[in-house]
Amino acid sequence: MKHHRPAPYDIDLDKIRLFLNQRERDILSPLATLSEKGIRRLHEDRLETEYRQAFFQDVDRILHSLAYTRYIDKTQVFYLIKNDHITHRVLHVQLVSKIARTICRFLRLNEDLVEAIALAHDIGHCPFGHDGETVLSEICQSHGIGCFLHNVQSVQFLDAVERKGRGWNLCLQTLDGILCHDGEIHNEFLTPEKSKTFDQFRREMEIKRFDSKTSLIPQTMEGCVVRMADTISYIGRDIEDAIRLNMIKRSDLPKEPATLLGNTNGTIVYTLVTDIIKNSYQKNYIAFSPEVSEALKQLKTFNLDHIYMNPKIKKNAGVIKNLFEMLFEKYLTDIEKENRSSVIFTNFLEDMSESYIANHSSGQIVRDFIAGMTDQYFLRQCPAHTRPKPRLG
Numbered sequence: 001m002k003h004h005r006p007a008p009y010d011i012d013l014d015k016i017r018l019f020l021n022q023r024e025r026d027i028l029s030p031l032a033t034l035s036e037k038g039i040r041r042l043h044e045d046r047l048e049t050e051y052r053q054a055f056f057q058d059v060d061r062i063l064h065s066l067a068y069t070r071y072i073d074k075t076q077v078f079y080l081i082k083n084d085h086i087t088h089r090v091l092h093v094q095l096v097s098k099i100a101r102t103i104c105r106f107l108r109l110n111e112d113l114v115e116a117i118a119l120a121h122d123i124g125h126c127p128f129g130h131d132g133e134t135v136l137s138e139i140c141q142s143h144g145i146g147c148f149l150h151n152v153q154s155v156q157f158l159d160a161v162e163r164k165g166r167g168w169n170l171c172l173q174t175l176d177g178i179l180c181h182d183g184e185i186h187n188e189f190l191t192p193e194k195s196k197t198f199d200q201f202r203r204e205m206e207i208k209r210f211d212s213k214t215s216l217i218p219q220t221m222e223g224c225v226v227r228m229a230d231t232i233s234y235i236g237r238d239i240e241d242a243i244r245l246n247m248i249k250r251s252d253l254p255k256e257p258a259t260l261l262g263n264t265n266g267t268i269v270y271t272l273v274t275d276i277i278k279n280s281y282q283k284n285y286i287a288f289s290p291e292v293s294e295a296l297k298q299l300k301t302f303n304l305d306h307i308y309m310n311p312k313i314k315k316n317a318g319v320i321k322n323l324f325e326m327l328f329e330k331y332l333t334d335i336e337k338e339n340r341s342s343v344i345f346t347n348f349l350e351d352m353s354e355s356y357i358a359n360h361s362s363g364q365i366v367r368d369f370i371a372g373m374t375d376q377y378f379l380r381q382c383p384a385h386t387r388p389k390p391r392l393g
């Protein structure tokens with residue numbers, strides 16, 4: 001007996017988008033960023049009949065970017081350690097996304113926008129985490145191209161490098177949230193700076209690139225949520241990883257913050273998320289309570305002193321610095337001498353758009369190439385005898 005596939009319904013996909021837009025207006029808070037307000041730099045004709053909403057589509061574009069694929073081998077905090085249970089960058093951004101979407105669901109904000117910002121916010125991280133970022137920033141400044149900052153570089157990849165220099169044409173609200181995430185800066189509360197334009201966004205990019213201390217505030221409530229969620233995601237997780245690597249003991253945690261926030265990642269995350277929801281509900285800002293904010297600040301100081309600056313982490317810092325400097329100079333020379341057999345030509349500049357090449361100096365091109373490397377790809381570009389050996393953790 002033959003089975004016949006039923007004829008498809010005649011669905012007006014444009015009506016689906018209109019329905020989804022109306023549902024957002026009905027359900028979301030007046031403080032939320034509606035998807036229909038998403039602004040792109042370039043007009044795309046096909047978007048006029050696209051049933052996926054603007055920020056939902058940004059998420060898809062980010063997930064399909066080559067830079068997102070490379071998260072799989074990007075250091076979060078602990079590098080050159082063989083341990084399959086240590087957090088890598090790909091897990092971190094997923095945790096940020098989940099935490100941010102949890103907060104947004106209870107505050108009735110746009111979950112698609114926070115997912116897009118969260119998944120993309122660390123795409124600009126170079127090999128070997130913040131140690132690599134510090135070294136690459138020093139090199140970039142010595143070549144007159146400004147600081148290297150992973151949030152600025154995240155925008156650079158998505159807006160100017162991906163798709164052979166054409167970029168993904170993401171919404172302004174998404175790019176702004178990525179640029180302004182600044183997870184290392186401590187804030188008790190954040191009030192969005194609304195009504196930014198692409199021109200203002202470009203100016204903020206340049207100001208930040210040459211003055212890393214400049215504090216930028218997201219233009220949306222959703223961007224503020226991701227900035228808070230970034231800290232919530234890493235603070236307890238880094239403690240668990242450090243305990244697993246026998247760098248600290250749970251009993252080392254400062255008593256007052258541990259009493260208020262908890263001493264495990266699960267309790268810390270739950271306490272911080274709950275506190276934000278309670279203190280931000282129906283407010284035009286995202287906030288911690290003063291007590292929780294102070295406890296979190298103390299815990300961040302503990303992590304800095306006992307984890308991030310721990311000599312066990314810094315063991316290979318000098319070697320990594322030398323390798324960054326060596327590769328940067330090598331690729332600069334390859335570009336200047338047009339050594340087209342070099343990987344910077346074969347793996348990066350080949351088929352790159354003319355606009356990218358015309359608008360970037362040799363130093364900026366080398367910066368983009370090195371910043372996009374995974375840890376292992378970076379090491380493979382170095383002579384075998386210079387590569388530091390990973391240790392068991």
